[in-house]
Amino acid sequence: MTSPTRPESRRPASSAGAAARERRAKRELLRPTRRRALVRRWMVLLIFVGVLAVLYVVFFTPVLGARSVDVRGTQGLTPDEVRNVAAVEMGKPLVRLDTDEIAQRVATLPRVANVNVERSWPGTVEITVSEREPVAFAKLADGAHMIDPSGVVYAIVPQAPPGLPSVDVPTLGTGDAATRAVVDVLGKIPPQLKQQVVALSAKSAGNVQLTLTTGQVVKWGNANDSERKAMVLAALLTRPGKVYDVAAPELPTIS
Template identity: 55%
Template sequence: MTSSATRGRRRPRPAPAPPASGAAARRGPSRRRYLARRWIALLIVLSVFGLTYVIMFTSLFGVRTVEVIGTEEVRPDTVRKAAAIELGTPMVRLDTDEVAHRVAELPRVFEVSVSRSFPSTIEIHVTERSPVAVQVAADGVHLVDHTGVDYATVRARPPGLPLLKVVKVAADDPATHAAVTVLGAIPDPLRKRVVEISARTRGDVRLKLADGKTVKWGDAEENARKAAVLAPLLTRPGRTYDVATPEFPTVS
């Protein structure tokens, strides 16, 4: 009886296996995501390297146009020739300082700047020299700018420019520097009356006016004060007006 009772009972079913742990469940998908990220990173790096190569070492983003701005006497083609920019040169690799240095070697160029205008244009901005005086020589009329540079020779003397008389016209010559400094400092009404400016030394600047009067200016100091003293002084009769020492002007 005991044995029949035992046979009549239901045996308990085995418990189901526990689910896989979280790490095990995610092992497959996590590895796929890791590999995908690695490929994406590699593609990004390759894209950056490829784009850098195209920009830096090919003509795709190269110079197509060289634009010259600000010239009057200097021909734009002359500036382009001096700039020596090879079309197709990658824009980002072009040495703009070197280009500016080459253009600045042109005698008539006072100042130059070079800039990039993407995607393919180089702009060269030029400021030309302007004459403030002339020197007459056997080979023609030499134009002198406000820095004392003799930068060009022409056949005819431009109107309205005074004759510069110094031993040697040069930017580093003290007499030349004093003379052009005075010309740049005096008021326009007085400058228009000057037909000749001379200087044997830096402290001996003299102005010859259109009416034949001579002004002993002295050095290139206190120019505004000297001009203010000279204005009423010129109303007095005389041939020579000395304002070298503006505190004690004289007329003779």
């Protein structure tokens, strides 16, 4: 007897449809994620390109280049004198300017004691100078040579400013021991005495001599112990005399 044929086993239609719907749902979920990833990649690329563009503008174009030079602090010098020596390259990007090199050029001006150079965005170079201040002068054939507290002779003018004492030394300049001794004494004596000094002379660093407004002469010696010498001299000046010797303050003399 022939056994009856069983119907072929088939997957229910409902199961196949559910699987298809599940696949579609997964694709729908992944689609926004892919879009976001693509947007992020584009944003990173745009930011990178933007940074490159900014760097190019800052470093290689005159957009943020030097357009003006602002000079401050000049007295005897003029701003144009400083600008000419500074030689700032107009149009060169500020970030590529060597401010130290500019400062070194300005410092070659004899009147300049200190100089500071800064960038001021978007296009200005600021140069601030401090000029040397005279403490004395030496009258020579070509004019009055201005001397600063370090003994630097930095300018020659036709006439010295009023109130400055004159200096007489064998060889004027920072390399001369007598010059250094004279300005050292001037820097150490009290203001009351300094106002009375009209002239200083020294043949060497050890025999500085002061001439006062009264015509009286003070033999000071070297610059050592100047505070004590000034105190001794103040007491001696209460007595009549033409020459006051305080080179050895423990044994002063009047003549």
